Amino acid sequence: MKRVQFSHPLMPYMLLLPQLSIVGVFFLWPAAEAIRVSFYLEDPFGFGSTFVGLDNFKDVISASEYSRTAWFTLIFSSAVTFFSLSIALLLAVKADKVIKGASIHRTLLMWVYAIAPPVAGLLGVMLFDQHIGPLNDLAHALGWNMQIGVNYFDTAFAMTVIAVWKQIPINFIFFLSGLQSVPKSVQEAAAVDCRSSLRRFWTVTFPLLAPTSFFLLIINITYALFDTFGIIDLVLKGEPGNNPVTLVYKVFLDGFRGNDLGGSSAQSVILMMLVFALTVVQFRMIERRVHYS
């Protein structure tokens, strides 16, 4: 907060009014509505609704399909997070080292950040296509009869590859800026003490990158959970069938295709709690880091 502030009886409220009204109508109201509906059973023909307590939650959690989706989401998120973080870290470490052509490398590795997930999804579908896709040809050459959209594992594989590809640039940007903020003096001192550059990386540089890595971990989990919607929607081409979907995609399917309002809302509430937990962890991390510096 500022030391010097204005005081005016009405003005601050007027300044806040546009944002508050949008937040109220398009954020708080829907969020409250999701929580309310999750306790009700909506009549499919629109004849009112009955309060059913936690039944929707019980139904959701006990459904075998839900646990299957939850498992897939867990594995998918872990894979996307792990691969996009480690590939980006490798590239950032290399980009931090080279001097010649550093800015060209940086540009070439970060620009994909601008591509929307569904556009990446469309490119992926074409590249993995059984008839015209070069990646499919490559898989065939390696003896893998890849069938995206038919085979559960192959579909999951394609989704993961596309999601990782799309996420590498943002991780790269953060890792590179983290690496560049490691003081030169620290690096030089380490270089005097230890000859092996690999060991120097794991014992000196990597711990210094820890705050960035923690932050990115949360960002990547959030990305894998939510922002991959466009990729999944394109890979599945709107026909999920027996293919893998994430929890967020299931909220969408059950709510808009299945017309199961209560169930979809209960799933929304479960996701809200998940996001809330992630945010609390994130704030803890940030606070801890403030104490460091």
Place this chain on the structure above:
Amino acid sequence: MKHTQFWDHTILTFGALIMLVPVVYALMTSSHDAVSIYKDGLQLSPGGHFVDTYKQVLTEAGGFTRSVTGLTMLWNSLILGLGFAFGKIIISMLAAYAIVYFRFPFGTFFFWIIFSTLLLPLEVRILPSYEIVQGLGMANTYSGLIIPLIASATGTFYFRQFFKTVPDELVEAARIDGAGPVKFFIDILVPLSRTMIAAIFLIMFVFGWNQYLWPTLITTDESLFTLVRGMKQILQVWIGAQIPDTNQAMALAVLAMLPPVLIVVIFQSWFVKGLVESEK
């Protein structure tokens, strides 16, 4: 030393190629004709139908979406990007100004209400959001497309951080000179924030342009489709066709990514700074 530098460059070049090649495929394939792509697969070298393909997807209503041309979709994307960026900047600057520069009852409470929007992404409340916006008669309108997306507080957060770095002496000086809050805002704070506004504008434009889920729900009328929103329809028509117009699908994908990619490449340092700053 020479040896390790070689490997560094090799790894970086390999990484850059992995990023680049899918898009090169899209661009090159869009310059071939449908039949040859059907026969030979996706292309990595330029063909002779570049102008034809783009003319067709931009001006002809047939092909993919049957009732809407690529130009209309491009226009809708532009409206979404611009509307979102302008709306967000105006609203969040005003809110951040109130939060940082005024002391008033319930100030902290309102602050937390606004920032609670950072907790829950749209994805976890899609169904009720859709029903409320539809109930307000805003389905298939530009305002229904844009305004609900502005609810998140990212812009307010950026401006709050920036305003906090503006020296207190400026407010003191303004007050000594008898300038009120309106005059201070317009004559001092807005000019000071010019670079910040421009950076946030571009970040928000790209963000708005790339929206998918919300446009998918709220626009069912094809004349309101954005390019990114249209991706699934483009793909569905592509699957359904005898000899799919892969060149046209790729051309629309190229159009959908071109403006954001250009902006990000040209204003790279702003983006990097904007992204990294948001972490703090």
